[in-house]
Every structure is written in structure tokens, then in C-alpha cells.
Amino acid sequence: DQQVKQNSPSLSVQEGRISILNCDYTNSMFDYFLWYKKYPAEGPTFLISISSIKDKNEDGRFTVFLNKSAKHLSLHIVPSQPGDSAVYFCAASSDLAGGTSYGKLTFGQGTILTVHP
Amino acid sequence: DAGITQSPRHKVTETGTPVTLRCHQTENHRYMYWYRQDPGHGLRLIHYSYGVKDTDKGEVSDxxxxxxxxxxxxxxxxxxxxSSQTSVYFCAISPRFNQPQHFGDGTRLSIL
Known part of the structure; x- marks a missing residue:
């Protein structure tokens, strides 16, 4: 049973427009959420995170929104650039409460973002 | 970039042979993780470590x-x-359990 799901395998966006990537989760114990970007032949790179005590976190062009009641998070990229073309993974863990899951991450399947010039 | 080196970067081997992948870090981080990436599954945790000689199983440890x-x-x-272990393997490190993990560039392993 996939506890973190990214239901859109791919997304195509024009340069300068907004990219919105979505992620749903089922485990109500998750309290820390992250987005990673991955280029071919490289490891995932950390982008932005959010804890369950917040509903929004911004870092430059990247904003993550968390809707706990819907168990849904989204990543907004504004404005989108061709260099943003990559696979984006959302991930979740249940450690902020000081539990013993040791930072173990559960990942979604990934969404391929293509930004056209 | 976090100082993480995975070796080898590519390996082809035969069914039934033993294989060891290495993850080396220069950050002195306490937490280390092994994931595998397969199409349709994202990354899945294999094993992790929370200190020297302290390890535990992840989601796909068999x-x-x-x-x-x-x-x-x-x-x-x-x-x-x-052959089912043909995959791309990633190592990750983190200084604390509630901080982002940083990944190496992966090992592509093919088992024929």
C-alpha cells in the first residue's frame, strides 16, 4: 500500500508560468514533508520542506503548501524555468514529535516536469 | 554539495554472486540510509543506520x-x-533524524 502518492506521472509547463506538483498521503502520523528534485544520473537534491505545524513554506521561487485535513501537499514553482525540468519527488516522515522512526523517508513515485522555452 | 561518494558507480554481475556497495561520507553525519529506485516506486528504504554498529531494516530489506x-x-x-535486485541504489546522510537527507549520485547495478 503506497502511503505517499504522486498521481501525475508528468507535467508540461511553459517557461514563465506556474508549475504545480501535487502529492497525497494516507498515514496520519506523517508530520514532516519534503520535496526533492532529481536530474538523470544524479542523486535527488533537497528543495524545500514543511512541518505539520505550518501550512505554507516559501524559498525563493518554490512554495510548498500543506493541507493536513485533506492529507495533501503541493509544490508551486513560479516562474518556471527550463532548468527546472527534472523529476520531482515528495517524501514524508514521522519524526518531529521525537519519535523513533529515525528520519526514515517514504517517497512518492515522482512527477516528471518539463518546462518548455 | 554534501561529501558523499558511492562506489562503484556502475556494476554488472551475475545471479548468485555477492555484491557490496559502498557509501563514504566526509560530513561526520550520524544518520546514513540506503534506498533503491525503481520505475513506478520512487525511492524505497532498504536499511538505515543511526550510529556506528547501529542499523535497522527498512521497507525492502529482504x-x-x-x-x-x-x-x-x-x-x-x-x-x-x-535479477529483482537490478536497480539504482542511493545512499543518503543526515546530521539529525529530523533534518533533510542529502543523497549521493547513486550506483547502477545490473544483475544478469
Missing amino acids: GYSVSRSKTEDFLLTLESAT
């Missing part, structure tokens, strides 16, 4: 073992490789 005899090295061993 057929894998790990060892961590010093802070900087985390080894992943396939005792008898099977």
Missing part, C-alpha cells in the same frame, strides 16, 4: 545486509544477487 564499522562508511551487501 536479501540485503548492511554494516557500519565507522562513522564515514556504510556498506550494503547483496549476499546472493538476484
